[in-house]
Amino acid sequence: MLYNTLRQYEYLIAVAELGSLTEAARHLNVSQPSLSVAITRIEERLGRPVFVRRKGAPVEITPYGHGLLAKVQALLAQARDIENPPDTAPPFVVGCFEDIAPLYLAEALGALRCALPGETFRGVEARFSDLAADLRQGRIDVAISYDVGFEGRFARRVLKEVLPVAFLSPDHPLARKASLELGELAAHPLIFFSEELSEGFMNRLFQAMRLSATVGHRVKSLEMMRSLAAHGAGVGISYSCPPSSLCYDGRPLVTVPISTPQAATEIALIWSGLREEGARFRQVVATLEGAFA
Structure with missing residues (x-):
């Protein structure tokens, strides 16, 4: 639960900027005793003094008070932006x-x-x-x-x-084909993305075609998929198709389009x-x- 209001935090800023409870009370249009009581209650709730107040002397800010007032300034600036948005539109x-x-x-x-x-x-x-x-x-x-x-x-x-593509090593038995069907890939170890939504999408696609997918590897990135495929670890299936015929370590890679109409997304x-x-x-x-x- 929040005990101090934005208005009470404005009291702190006014006292800090004007250095006097009397001047701050005049600026805020409240009585000086009321302001003094409010400051005391704020400090009690915070459990530490924000100001040192001595009769006949300017108000001093404690080390804790300096850190607190910086946070209060930022809080009040955010509150002003909420009620009075800046003229410039955000990106x-x-x-x-x-x-x-x-x-x-x-x-x-x-x-x-x-x-x-x-x-x-x-x-x-x-x-x-x-x-x-x-x-x-x-x-x-x-x-x-x-x-x-x-x-x-x-x-x-x-x-x-878009239709997906298959990533294969150049010596893979399917690498010389102009296009592939999902049914041809089901018999080979496949490389899927490990993200649950992505793998779920591919599994549903295979199931809808009454095919069983054998997942040999799960990867987090497209380039890891391409690298494993280039090294002969399986066939990668992706809807993203970089134009390069080399993976990151320079090994050649073959990309073959998958023409199965049901695979379009x-x-x-x-x-x-x-x-x-x-x-x-x-x-x-x-x-x-x-x-x-």
Whole structure:
């Protein structure tokens, strides 16, 4: 429970700035005895003295009081911002699913800066669950992502449809094929992402096609998937497809498209269905849609 009010904290700042209970009382339009009693009660609740008050001498601030007053100043500044928001709009934050961020986020931010030169934009990379939580709690404004894990009150616009690819070592028996079906991959050890939502999505896809996936490795990053595949540890399956034919350690890697129609999924622009959608927001959405057209 909070015992001291913002008004009482304003009393502390006034006394500290004016150095006198009498002057502070006049400034605050309260009686000097009332202010003195209020300060005493605040100090009692805090359990430590903020000021040293001696009759006929200026008020002095204790070492503890200096630290406290700095925190009080910051608290009051935040309270003023809540009641009187600054004229400048906060940065518009675009989130992007981590694996596709290198492919899409920089281009999206560039398009926004060209279309709305007076605005400030910032990009954030995150996994599915973090993007959903950040959208709900207002830490990001929109997200570019596969539509995985966004249950509840979310709005979305489809930006593009994509099919997955398979990452294989050059000597893998399937590496010379122009395209692959999921059924061909089921017989081989697979490399999945370890994130629960991502692996769950792939397992449901295999189950829907009456296939059984044998997971040889679970990884946290796209490059780890590519590296394991290049070293012959299994077949990586991903909807993100970097253009390089080499993994991080320089070993060659083969990327083969998966043509199974049921495996197609969407990259969408997603935002909270509870947020306000003003002219600025609608222009951002239109610009991002255009960037993917």
